Amino acid sequence: MKGKEKSRRPKAVAAERELIAGIRRRADQLLMGRRKSGILTLGIGDDCAVLRPRRAKEIVVTTDLSLENVHFRRDWHPPQSVGHRCLARGLSDLAAMGARPEAAFLSLALPSALTGVWMDAFFDGFMALAKRYRVPLAGGDMAKSTTVVADIVLLGSVPRGKALLRSQARAGDLIYVTGALGGSAAELRALERKPKDFVGKDKLRHPHLYPEPRLAAGRKLTRLATAAIDLSDGLSTDLAHLCQESGLTAEIDADALPVDASATLEQALHGGEDYELLFTASAKTVVPDQLGGVSVHAIGRMKKPGKGPQVQLHHRGKRSALAAGGWEHFR
Numbered sequence: 001m002k003g004k005e006k007s008r009r010p011k012a013v014a015a016e017r018e019l020i021a022g023i024r025r026r027a028d029q030l031l032m033g034r035r036k037s038g039i040l041t042l043g044i045g046d047d048c049a050v051l052r053p054r055r056a057k058e059i060v061v062t063t064d065l066s067l068e069n070v071h072f073r074r075d076w077h078p079p080q081s082v083g084h085r086c087l088a089r090g091l092s093d094l095a096a097m098g099a100r101p102e103a104a105f106l107s108l109a110l111p112s113a114l115t116g117v118w119m120d121a122f123f124d125g126f127m128a129l130a131k132r133y134r135v136p137l138a139g140g141d142m143a144k145s146t147t148v149v150a151d152i153v154l155l156g157s158v159p160r161g162k163a164l165l166r167s168q169a170r171a172g173d174l175i176y177v178t179g180a181l182g183g184s185a186a187e188l189r190a191l192e193r194k195p196k197d198f199v200g201k202d203k204l205r206h207p208h209l210y211p212e213p214r215l216a217a218g219r220k221l222t223r224l225a226t227a228a229i230d231l232s233d234g235l236s237t238d239l240a241h242l243c244q245e246s247g248l249t250a251e252i253d254a255d256a257l258p259v260d261a262s263a264t265l266e267q268a269l270h271g272g273e274d275y276e277l278l279f280t281a282s283a284k285t286v287v288p289d290q291l292g293g294v295s296v297h298a299i300g301r302m303k304k305p306g307k308g309p310q311v312q313l314h315h316r317g318k319r320s321a322l323a324a325g326g327w328e329h330f331r
């Protein structure tokens with residue numbers, strides 16, 4: 001955390017230093033024991049972080065913006081959830097590549113009034129998830145802003161040549177998803193109707209407020225899958241991305257979809273932000289029904305491109321084109 005110190009009154013600069021020192025203390029606690037296993041050799045405190053990649057590994061990088069009133073609303077989402085989701089989105093991208101998280105960089109802009117209790121709670125959510133997956137916060141920046149902007153950069157490592165790509169699916173591969181779908185969209189609808197019901201709720205089973213990145217499953221997939229993507233925009237949209245990149249089409253079976261108990265089929269097909277993994281594997285590959293502690297379901301098959309739609313849905317004996325209809329926030 002550097003913090004911009006140009007043309008500021010000394011008092012404001014001192015206050016900002018104090019804020020950054022607080023974040024650094026939390027980040028340092030998180031680093032305990034990490035230096036031995038990870039590639040990060042220097043975290044917060046200098047002009048740059050220092051990483052020492054291993055020779056047999058490749059580094060993957062992902063970046064995500066979390067914007068107030070676009071990705072979350074302060075009257076709906078508790079600050080812990082905003083911090084958790086900001087990191088979870090990036091970790092989910094690493095999971096989709098089969099990567100192990102190595103370092104996080106967070107740039108945070110927010111109104112002065114939020115630098116106390118709100119920001120503390122934001123870091124409670126952020127750090128709890130970072131600790132669980134042993135991701136050191138290795139740097140970032142802070143600034144004042146009229147709304148909250150959290151910009152996260154995540155670095156991960158994968159064995160050389162083993163990163164899971166969207167582009168390597170083959171015709172005849174089976175399509176799988178982890179976990180259940182639509183729960184995030186269903187919880188968001190409930191949150192929209194009665195935000196007060198969610199105040200102070202624990203973190204058990206909140207697919208929207210506290211999604212779980214599927215890192216353990218992703219790493220196991222490097223040995224099983226031909227292609228993978230995480231479900232951030234919704235099954236219909238993300239499967240279309242995978243088809244596009246692999247130059248193939250797909251058919252899926254509505255009855256095979258693991259629809260979350262709280263969700264509709266529509267939410268499972270188009271609701272975003274489930275952060276489950278969608279992957280393909282050869283029909284000959286034995287894919288277990290649990291991976292990294294999460295269930296796995298076969299939902300369809302990849303096909304050569306033909307006259308039909310990019311993604312075809314089988315539902316109640318009928319076939320129809322499944323148009324990409326990903327989640328749009330707060331229309």
Ligand SMILES: [Mg+2]
Pocket residue numbers: 092093096229230232
């Ligand atoms: Mg992604």
